[in-house]
Amino acid sequence: MSDPHQRALEIGEAVAERWHNRHGGTAIEVPIGVVAALALIREKDPNGPDLKGQILAQDGPQMIAMLREIWSMHWMHRPDLIDRARILHEWLNDDVDEYRMHAVRAVAETALKRGLFDLTAHEDPFLRSATDALSPVMMCLRSHGARQGLGEYHTPAPVADAMANMLAAGQVMEINLLVNEPKAGAHIHDPTAGSGGLLRAAAQHLRERGHEPADFQWSMVDIDQIAAACASVNAIIWQLGPRVTVACADSLANPNAVEDAMKEARAVFEHRDEVLGKAQIVATIRRTQQMMEQVPSPAA
DSSP states (O other), rough: OHHHHHHHHHHHHHHHHHHTTTOOSSHHHHHHHHHHHHHHHOOSTTTTTHHHHHHTTTTTHHHHHHHHHHHHHHHHHHHHHHHHHHTTTGGGGGGOOHHHHHHHHHHHHHHHHTTTTHHHOOOHHHTTTSSSSSHHHHHHOOOHHHHHHHHOOOOOOOHHHHHHHHHHTTOOTTTOOSSOOOOTTOOEEEETTTTTTHHHHHHHHHHHHHHHHSSEEEEEEOOHHHHHHHHHHHHHHTTEEEEEEESSSSSTTTTTTTHHHHHHHHHHHHHHHHHHHHHHHHHHHHHHHHHHHSOOOOOO
């Protein structure tokens, strides 16, 4: 693979250009959400069906249905992270008009033809975590003025990789990684996470030393809703494990942002379990009805 960071930047630039050329509008959460959903897809068998070709062959309504299914499927497993990312997919809850449908399909086509799956579709989480594919998309879609207003500045992925190694060596800031022997269960935290680039680099740092990121606790805070949403999706893509918390807050104004987000996550899981419980009851009733309908009626 060519430099994954450069490839991610090229994808971001191409997606932004295609969205604006299609006059997609100011709702940049839509194209970011499209790329995020596609980035959640795994190609488990590289010799299997051509996923990219299958997706590109879809028409507008089929594309929208697929995106809804991707988000719904991942909500079943990680409702906390998908709920934090809701700005990227809540537009799918409404009727999507034909104009937006064409823009959505154009974004998907551009991202896939530019090589998104080369970055994100690997079964191996180490390869899948080689770069942050969402950050350049978010940054390219936003105007320079909007980024300044949010206090948002992109940390280039190679710099993030270098910083992770330096932080591990010096145990500075709040990313506490020991160079020789990281301790499982340690809490790795970034109070101004953006889309999570520093934690991606930290996770790769751990994997290179034979550790599983899932054995650690991770938390990210960012004041920007779209950045926090991207961080949530990235936590799934990079397979950081079950103990990941993403908060959308000002970490300086609210030092308890992570704890508050944990409470919100517990509530979301409870809601998920309640919904699934009701769905199972409905499914059981339907199966029973079908069985009753198949029972032959007694002879008259």
